[in-house]
């Protein structure tokens with residue numbers, strides 16, 4: 489008896505999604521969203537027809553019992569059969585209709601990699617309080633990040649990379665206390681990072697490369713104690729690397745290449761045995777390379793090329809456990825290249841264009 493009730497319940501739950509139709513207002517919002525876009529090749533919107541938008545509409549999902557639209561998930565790079573059959577990736581023009589803001593229960597809005605969707609991010613999007621994933625990567629979206637983006641208190645993933653978004657990063661961004669993944673790379677963002685950026689303590693990946701960000705890295709970043717991956721390469725950053733960055737527990741990838749930073753490379757950064765990928769190439773770092781490597785140093789990438797480093801290559805570097813890709817070229821280093829296992833596989837390019845380095849793999853001293 490109990491088990492037959494259980495199975496009936498299961499059956500009902502399985503059937504309900506098709507039975508509960510979406511509210512007409514939400515269907516209307518989706519149709520307006522569709523009308524503002526043109527997808528000429530795959531025909532993904534051909535399925536957006538009929539009264540129940542919870543049933544068979546490509547990329548749309550609804551709450552199983554209330555019928556509210558919870559997900560719009562449209563990716564232009566996808567394994568979906570619709571893409572495989574035509575052997576091409578997605579292409580769409582048009583813009584994001586502000587009508588999408590009428591989907592008050594939306595948790596996921598992914599409209600990514602369609603190459604040609606233009607226009608701006610509708611400002612009203614910040615009223616979608618349930619939103620957890622906003623991914624608009626790989627389009628031509630311009631304009632600014634909505635000023636009150638900080639209202640999206642439930643957001644976990646914010647990915648706006650590879651667009652044409654400009655202006656400054658809004659100061660309200662630091663209120664997104666649940667944010668774990670922030671990707672704004674390859675846009676035209678200018679101005680400085682908020683001084684209190686470190687309030688975003690849930691962040692594990694911060695990707696901001698390929699913008700026009702100025703100013704220095706806020707010290708508060710060191711408070712992000714889950715941060716594993718920080719990429720601010722190819723910007724216009726100045727100033728020093730905060731020494732606190734070297735003490736971050738889980739930071740393993742730090743890319744600051746192609747900026748205008750200067751000062752010493754903090755010894756904490758090189759002695760941090762969790763650090764695996766460090767690219768500081770093409771900046772104005774000066775002074776000597778701190779002699780702080782150890783048997784637990786394990787670098788997949790250590791790229792310090794195109795800086796103003798001087799002095800000798802520290803002997804401790806040859807004691808490291810692993811040195812996958814080392815690049816010290818285009819500096820002002822001098823003296824004998826240390827001998828040791830981590831150096832055996834490196835070729836001359838790793839050391840070229842310094843003032844007076846010598847020894848294997850360069851010419852003998």
Ligand SMILES: *[C@@H]1O[C@H](CO)[C@@H](O)[C@H](O)[C@H]1NC(C)=O
Pocket residue numbers: 551554556592593
């Ligand atoms: C939908 O949103 C309304 C208003 O924001 C809220 O009261 C309701 O609980 C939500 N429903 C679901 C299924 O999330």
Ligand SMILES: *[C@@H]1O[C@H](CO)[C@@H](O)[C@H](O)[C@H]1NC(C)=O
Pocket residue numbers: 721745746767768769770789791813
């Ligand atoms: C480090 O950054 C420079 C400059 O952006 C780039 O050319 C180089 O390939 C990077 N190094 C590695 C090992 O990825």
Ligand SMILES: *[C@@H]1O[C@H](CO)[C@@H](O)[C@H](O)[C@H]1NC(C)=O
Pocket residue numbers: 772774775796798
């Ligand atoms: C390079 O470093 C030297 C001292 O180590 C300093 O005198 C010089 O100004 C630096 N050059 C640049 C371009 O930063």
